[in-house]
Each structure stands twice: as C-alpha cells, then as structure tokens.
Amino acid sequence: MVTVLRTRIVSVWEAVRPFVERERELRGEAGGGSYMSIFEELARLAAELPPEHVFDRMTQTRRRPTRSWLRG
Template identity: 75%
Template sequence: MDSSVVFNIVTTAIAVVAVVTSIVFSARQARTAKHANHISVLVDLLREFRSAEFHEQHDYVCTRLRAEHDPQDGVRGLPAEAKAAFCSVVYYYQSFANLAVFGLLDQTLLVTVLRTRIVSVWKAVRPFVERERELRGEDSGGTYLSSFEELARLAADLPPEHVRDQMAEARRRLSRRGLMR
C-alpha cells in the first residue's frame, strides 16, 4: 500500500475521532448547562420556602382555609388575609409549574422535591379554584391555575418511594465514582 494512502487513512481516522469527541463533549456540556439552569432557578424559588411566614401561610392553606371559608365564592370571595395566604402559597407552586411547562425546570426534579406539599396544597384549594373557574365563565377544562393543577396531578401519580429510589440511585452513582463508600 502506498504511504500516501496510509497517511490519508490515518489523518481521516484522526479527524473522525476528533469530530466524535467534540460532539460527545458538546452534548455533555449542554446537559451540564441545562442542569445548572435548573439548580439556580430552584435555589431562587426555594429561598421563599425557607421563610417562616411562607410556612405559616402554607399551614393555613392546608389546614384552615376550607374549615374557615366556603369555596362557594371562589378565590375572589376570600377575605384579605385568607386571599393573601392563598396567593402566596398557590402562586408559589404555580411559578414552579410554569417554569416546568416552558422547560426551564425539570418537572420530575420539582415533583420529587416538593411532592407531598404540592399534593396537600392542591387538595386544599381545589374547590376554590374550580369555583373560581366557574365564576370566570371557564368551561370544565379552565385555565385558571391549570399549570399548578397538572403539577399536582403529576405529583400525586409519583409513587411515594420515588424520592427514596432517587437517593439510592445517587448513592450508587457516587459510589461508582469512588466519591462515597
């Protein structure tokens, strides 16, 4: 075989390896950047979650809202303090849901982290939301807080052991890398 043919084959092979390597690293970098975006958004939204006031409002919405107020007048019929708690808590989760809808936040990550809280809030506010939709003249598939409703449905469908399974998988990955024993 002529040396120029061998040289061309070797240089072509090196070029192919370089292109494949570039593609692999580019895909990995894009995936890492996407996760970095998720983390910063999640950290910003979870900042509110650390406030005592938010937890007081959350407890109010989950335990006292339906006991103290009739959903017949919808969200608009709630007194100021109840409406403030409703808006603070429900729109907090609606913000997460909207980010997930537009692909700015991984909904599985979100649902895994906040599963129980999302489900309990939706269960507490659902009658108010459904009545508010009626008062707005929306049909049965109304759009008022529909992103949050969908997020709550996904959270309810997620098996309770999902968090435990995700943690076990993370431990396995770290163990394989030698970062955890």
C-alpha cells in the same frame, strides 16, 4: 423538584382546588378552564409518582461518586 415536594404539592392542590373551581366558574371556564391549570397538572403528575420513587431518587443521589477535583 416534584420528587422532593411530591406530597406538599398534592396537599396544597387539594386545599386550593375548591377555590380554583369556583374562580373558574366565575370566569366562565367551568369544565376544566385554564385558571391554575399548570399547577393542577403538576399536582396530578406528583400524585401519580409512587412513594418509592422519592426513596429511589434520594438513594441514587447519595450514591453519586464525589468529585475528587473538588477536594483540591
């Protein structure tokens, strides 16, 4: 999923980040609280994926052999 939605995940995190940080302040979680921390980590991991990774994974998927038993 992260491979396909990489740029979308990162852009959504960048859009909501200020709101999450403010919510953490209001909750008393300033300095890296737990509110939305899983999504923040997902965005961090997605941002670290090199753009070539997406192309490579898609190429690998397309090269998988078809299953002849599915053709009936």
